[in-house]
Amino acid sequence: MSSSAVSSLLLEANNLNYIAMMFIRCYCYIVIPPGTLGHLLSIYVFTRRSLLSNPCSRYFLAASIIGLLHTCYVLPMRMIQSAFVDTDPGAYSVVFCKITWLLLNSLRGLGFWFIVCACADRYLCSSRSINMRAWSSVRVANRVIPLTILIILVAYSHVPVFFEIDIIPATQKPICYPPGPPGTYRIVLSYFNLIFLGLSPSLVMLMFGLLTLRNVERAKRLRVVPTTETINITNRTTNTHMLRMLLVQVLVYCITGLTFSVALIITAINASAPKNAFQVAQENMINAAVGMLSTVGPCLSFYLFTLSSGLFRKELKKLYQKIRRTEIIHNNLRFKQLIQAMMEQ
Structure with a gap:
């Protein structure tokens, strides 16, 4: 390849890298302020007496707290790592690299699985079985939430073990790769994220969502006249609004989660292939776009709640x-x- 062609290729690669950096900067500048305010308002709403006694509200409250951490930690960290040249602390400190990606992966996973817990709760709440409805309670939610946090941390305990600083062959710059260091582990981690963050939560959400809708339709046909009409109507109204909010969350999480996981798989498959600077820049731009858009659910859930629920x-x-x-x-x-x-x- 001639020197002029190489220079042109490097120029195009630099342009793509600049576009990717500006996209991440603009996205973070636009999302962080309203996202932070929105999560604070969500936490206020879900701690009101009218909603706090609802177990689904407890899961939404936990998801809002995780979303606040996601907005105030994950997005700023991703902006530091990717939106400025040579500013990634993880590229120069192995300890920082390991801890950062443990927290980033864990927070992303918690956002998905708290919504799954809410889906399971709505299914149990709408069941005709008294024993199954008993599992939809604040007491159960208070135990499931810390258990979910523990499971997610254990599931990503391999990240501090295997994550290392690597050198990009095309640019010879150090980097703490989001999908993990090149090799077998990156491929395994990518498929793990596809299953754990993409397919599993999406399929479980879809399954519980369909089962819940089936239970709701059956309950409408029964038309049971309650003895405590006022209390029952209030509970039904709250549960209806919770279901509306949940369905919107499920839709957004499924789309963004699957897209993010598929992008990780493609990156892992092509990791061993030789690339020039332009191809690396293309890959970085796609990962930047998909990675940022995958934060729409965790960071902007307040606005989804507001649009989908009159009670909220x-x-x-x-x-x-x-x-x-x-x-x-x-x-x-x-x-x-x-x-x-x-x-x-």
């Missing part, structure tokens, strides 16, 4: 009214103090 919007409205009343009381107090000061003069 109602609690937000109460918060706004509360803040407004406090502001009016504060302004009236300041006005009275001002009038009193003027009269004393």
